[in-house]
Amino acid sequence: MSSPIKEIPTKPFEGQKPGTSGLRKRVKVFQQEHYTENFIQAIFDSIDAKGQTLVIGGDGRYFSPEAVQIIFKIGSANGVKKFIVGKDSILSTPAASNVIRKYKAYGGILLTASHNPGGPNNDFGIKYNVSNGGPAPEGVTDKIFEKTKTISSYKVLEAPPVDLSKIGETKYGPSEVSIIDSVADYLILLQEIFDFPLIKEFLEAHKADYPILFDGLNGVTGPYARAIIVDTLGLPESSIQNCVPLPDFGGGHPDPNLTYAHTLVDVVEAKNIPFGAASDGDGDRNMIYGKGAFVTPSDSVAIIAHWADVIPYFKKGGVKGLARSMPTSKAIDLVAQKKGLEYFEVPTGWKFFGNLMDAGRLSICGEESFGTGSDHIREKDGLWAVVAWLNIIAAANKKSPNKLVGINDILKEFYSIYGRSFFSRYDYEEVPSDGANALVANLNKAISTNSLNNTVHTSSNGTSFTISGLYNFEYKDPIDNSVSKNQGQVITFSDGSRVVFRLSGTGSQGATVRLYVERYVPATASPEELAKPAAEGLQSLIDVALELSKLKEYLGVDKPTVIT
Known part of the structure; x- marks a missing residue:
């Protein structure tokens, strides 16, 4: 007996506009009657998924199991032929990108709010990825948003829930559901990219003097880290912590930075661990942190690019080009210039990298927001970056058998070749929208009138900075010629x-x-100058930036929520 399809009347909800990372709201918003259903139906109204295969995954956060069943009901009623879903609805964002590409799926729906907190009173998100495994471009997300504004009904298949705890194939009305091992395909991918035998040899030889620690922050990467670090590299259980995915991330904030990943930082410092790493809720971000050694994401991607020839994937296929998001430091530009590689500055949002990758012009890229990746998939990839660093450290130690090379040694060598781009980011979260908009309007006014050009600003310690230019970053995609405007206000100074x-x-x-x-x-600067703490190297510039923008006045705050 076939399952009946019902059409449910509904009305539009305001504000269902997906951004570069999908639609993100509080859980309670998604739990409203018809709210999630409306958005899912809008996705299917915007794509032609009839007779196609769709991947479903997520970071396991609160409300994920319910949302998966909603997608099954609406997707099947809209003609989806097959769903591929991770066991227990677990599939990291990088792993989902890989599954979409490997099984040539039409696209995927990812249930994640990335690094945002989870739980009944926190955040949920729904994101659509296209057939290349990357985030939907603006043409698709704009279409979805337009559909949410006019929706009057959604279709559902009336069928019992699917048991997501058992790997295997099952029928769901006219559709098929394939529940897969969440980790297996991703592990195979990484083993094809990196020199696992070299990493294992190094770590086995230095069990006593070079322990490592990975912190999953109770996000999605826990099972992946266990498979890589414990099962494949043969390291002890003490090498991983907080590696059980929890709906509320254990009450923590699954954002791998010095503020929120304190569970990693505290243990690394207390136990003198030379190599530590953490990932975020959905697995696409990373932080590299050893005893007394923090690697900024801007430096991390540049160092991976510098050492690319020790990674089998790049040794075999070469490096086609390098790229960074506009706010990210220019360290990777210096690597590209030295190696004679094409390089790009793009807006924030991984889809811009994806276009360049699909065109064969980009291999390694990163964002200062702790996202690093390559053209092996079309999302940023936290564990890829962690294993890349282990590969680099193992290779560096092979080249220097008489001295144990650590994170700081690699940083110092890099700075001695390229110089150092001191970099920091101040986040002011959940500030009043009116104040934030007024701040932006004031900066835009200064840009349009050139009122700040050539003005001199002096910090409290007497350091002066002369403004050499102001502009609103705009990007013309060299692949599809699309133009992205208003991507951020940039103030440049005469000293660079x-x-x-x-x-x-x-x-x-x-x-x-x-x-x-x-x-x-x-x-050419002294080693002491290059080795200064970032806060010390940047303090005078930060003082000037806060004063000339009147940021504290507009936002009504004294301190940022997070400093990275």
Whole structure:
């Protein structure tokens, strides 16, 4: 007996506009009657998924199991032929991108709010990825948004829930559901990219003097880290912590930075661990942190690019090009220039990298927001970056058998070749939208009138900075010629420093303003100057940025929520 399809009348909800990372709201918003159903139906109204295969995954956060069943009901009623879903609805964002590509799926729906907190009173998100495994482009997300504004009904298949705890194939009305091992395909992918035998040899030889620690922050990467670090590399259980995915991430904030990943930082410092790493809720971000050694994401992607020839994937296929998001420091530009590689500055949002990758012009890229990746998939990839660093450390130690090479040694060598781009980001989260918009309007006014050009600003310690230019970053995609405007206000100074302001759209309520500061010190500077703490190297520039923007006045806050 076939399952009946019902059409349920509904009315539009305001504000269902998906950003670069999908639609993110509080759980209670998604739990409203018809709310999630409306958005899912809008996705199917915007794509032609009839007779196609669709991947479903997520970070396991609160409300994920219910949302998966809603997708089954609506997707099947709209003609989806097959669903591929991770066991227990677990599939990291990088793993989902890989599954879409490997099984040539039409696309995928990811249930995640990335690094945002989870739980009944926190955040949920729904994101659509296209057939290349990357986030939907603006043409698709705009279409979805338009559908949410006119929706009058959605279709559902009336069928019992699917048991997501058992791997295997099952029928769901006219559709098929394939429940897969969440980790297996991703592990195979990483083993094809990196020199696992070299990493294992190094770690086995240095069990006593080079222990490592990975912190999953109770996000999705726990099972993946166990498979890589414990099962494949043969390291002890003590090498991983917080590696059980929890719906509320154990009450923590699954964002791998110095503020929120304190569970990693505290243990690394207390136990003198030379290599530590953490990932975020859905597995696409990472932090590299050893005893007394923090690697900024801007430096991390540049160092991976510098060492690319020790990674089998790049040794075999070469490096086609390098790229960074606009706010990210220019460290990777210096690597590209030295190696004679094409390089790109793109807006924030991984889809811009995806276009370049699909065109064969980009291999390694990163964002200062702890996202790093390559053309092996079309999302940023936290564990890829962690294993890349292990590969680099193992290779560096093979080249230097008489001295144990650690994170700081790799940083110092890099700075001695390229110089150092001191970099920091100040996040002001959930600030009043009116104040944030007024701040942006004031900066735009200064840009349009050139009122700040050539003005001199002096910090409290007497350091002066002369403004050499102001502009609103705009990007013309060299592949599809699309133009992205208003991507952030940039102030440049005569010494090469720059300050960037961005109004971010990744929060679930209020506004988030991000302030980025960058100051370059050449390789000819003294080792002491190059080794300064970032806060010390940047303090005068930060003082000037806050004063000339009147940020504290507009936002009504004294301190940022997070400093990275």
